[in-house]
Amino acid sequence: MTPPVPAVLFAQQDGDLGGGKIDNFIVDPWVHRLNGSLVVAALLATAVWLTWRALRRQPYDGTAQVLVVTSQVLLMIQALLGIKLLDQGMGVVQLYIHYVGGLLPLGLFLVLGWVRITDPVRRARILAIVVDVSLVAAVMAYLIGQAYVNR
Numbered sequence: 001m002t003p004p005v006p007a008v009l010f011a012q013q014d015g016d017l018g019g020g021k022i023d024n025f026i027v028d029p030w031v032h033r034l035n036g037s038l039v040v041a042a043l044l045a046t047a048v049w050l051t052w053r054a055l056r057r058q059p060y061d062g063t064a065q066v067l068v069v070t071s072q073v074l075l076m077i078q079a080l081l082g083i084k085l086l087d088q089g090m091g092v093v094q095l096y097i098h099y100v101g102g103l104l105p106l107g108l109f110l111v112l113g114w115v116r117i118t119d120p121v122r123r124a125r126i127l128a129i130v131v132d133v134s135l136v137a138a139v140m141a142y143l144i145g146q147a148y149v150n151r
Contacts (some may be wrong), residue, residue: 027086036142039078043105043135050128059120060127068109068127071134075106084099094148096107101141105134 046067054062082102085091108130117123 015107027084033084035081039074040138040142041140042074046071047131047135050131054128057121060124062090069140072109098141098144101137104137
């Protein structure tokens with residue numbers, strides 16, 4: 001039985017991997033799990049706010065923008081943490097659908113960023129749909145990730 005690993009955000013690994021660069025830093029999986037919870041919470045808040053505004057035919061506003069940007073930043077951090085965990089050899093305990101569900105929200109935001117929507121009410125409605133689909137994908141990825149890590 002291996003001794004428990006202390007809960008640290010990053011640990012420096014001994015050795016010559018990467019010559020002391022980022023390859024020598026190990027990310028603990030709980031960081032990815034914690035950030036995943038933050039992603040789901042941010043997307044939930046964003047979905048509730050935008051869906052409420054879209055149903056009332058209210059325009060995209062500053063609060064929506066802050067919520068969307070927060071969700072996007074957390075999604076990007078989550079993807080980077082996931083890539084680092086894959087680099088550490090921890091991808092074998094996951095299903096492929098976990099990766100697809102985790103990256104789908106970023107892809108949807110990226111595609112939406114290519115579309116110019118000048119009407120703020122229409123923008124809120126379309127963004128509400130994108131965020132709602134993103135929330136479903138993120139929850140799916142989170143639950144699949146939890147199920148396969150905890151086996």
